[in-house]
Amino acid sequence: MSFTVLIPARLASTRLPNKPLADIAGIPMVVRVAQRVSHIGAERVVVAADSPLIVQACRTHGVQAVLTRTDHASGSDRLAEACQVLGLNDEDIVVNVQGDEPLMDSALVSAVARLLQQTPQASISTAAHAIETVADFHNPNIVKVVCDAAGLAHYFSRSPIPFPRDTPSQLPNPAPLRHIGIYGYRVGFLRQFPTLAQAPTELSESLEQLRAMWHGHHIAVHVTPHPPGPGVDTPEDLERVRHLFET
Numbered sequence: 001m002s003f004t005v006l007i008p009a010r011l012a013s014t015r016l017p018n019k020p021l022a023d024i025a026g027i028p029m030v031v032r033v034a035q036r037v038s039h040i041g042a043e044r045v046v047v048a049a050d051s052p053l054i055v056q057a058c059r060t061h062g063v064q065a066v067l068t069r070t071d072h073a074s075g076s077d078r079l080a081e082a083c084q085v086l087g088l089n090d091e092d093i094v095v096n097v098q099g100d101e102p103l104m105d106s107a108l109v110s111a112v113a114r115l116l117q118q119t120p121q122a123s124i125s126t127a128a129h130a131i132e133t134v135a136d137f138h139n140p141n142i143v144k145v146v147c148d149a150a151g152l153a154h155y156f157s158r159s160p161i162p163f164p165r166d167t168p169s170q171l172p173n174p175a176p177l178r179h180i181g182i183y184g185y186r187v188g189f190l191r192q193f194p195t196l197a198q199a200p201t202e203l204s205e206s207l208e209q210l211r212a213m214w215h216g217h218h219i220a221v222h223v224t225p226h227p228p229g230p231g232v233d234t235p236e237d238l239e240r241v242r243h244l245f246e247t
Contacts, residue, residue, distance in 0.1 A: 003113040005042045008075040009099035011051040015234050020054050020099050025245040032102040034063040040106045048082035080190045090188030103229025115222045116184040122220040125184035129227045130175035143179040153219040156207050
C-alpha cells in the first residue's frame, strides 16, 4: 500500500496563536504530529504550511515541509496545492492528519488509507466510533454519521442521527457513530474539490464533507473501537497534552 500523509498547518489561530509551533516537551506540536505517524508505512509524511516559520521548525527536526499560500479558504485547498508541489498523480492516495492532533492513533491513519485503496467507488475515506452517551448524541459540536450496508456514508450531521423516534431519550441500537476528522483522498478528487460549488447542506451544517456528497462523491467510513486521543484547540487542551507527554 502506497500513500502520503499530509499535515496542513496554519500559523494563525484565534484561540491559540502560533498553534503549530506550540512547545510540547521541547518539540513543536506539528513536529509531534509528524513523528506520531512517521512509522506507519507511508511513502512520505509532509507538512503543508502557510508560514516559513513552520517550514523551518519542521526541517530543524528532520520533517519534510512545503510552503503553501496563506489565503486558502480550507484545509482541503491547502492540501490540493501541496499535491501539486509534490507532483502527485491523480490516482495517488493522501491522508489528511490535522496539525493539532499530537495523540493521533497511527494505526487509524493506516486503516483510513487502506480503506480508500480497497474501495474504488469512493473518492474519500474517513473514520468514526460508537457514541456511548446520550449527551454526546445530542451535542451539536459532535458530528454524527450514518452509513449504508457497504460502509459508505449516507449523511453527516450535527443533529442526532439516526433519530430514535420511539425512544428519543435513549441511544439508538446499534450505537450511533461519531465522526472522526481524519480523511483519505484520491489526489484527483482533491484537485477537483476547490472547483465544486458549495452545497446547501454544507452551508447549513457547516460541514465541508457534505459538499463532496452533494456532488455525487462517495465517502467510505472505517469504524474503529477506539476513540482518538484529544486534539488541541485551546490553551487548556495544550496543557493537558503537555502533561501526557511529560508523564
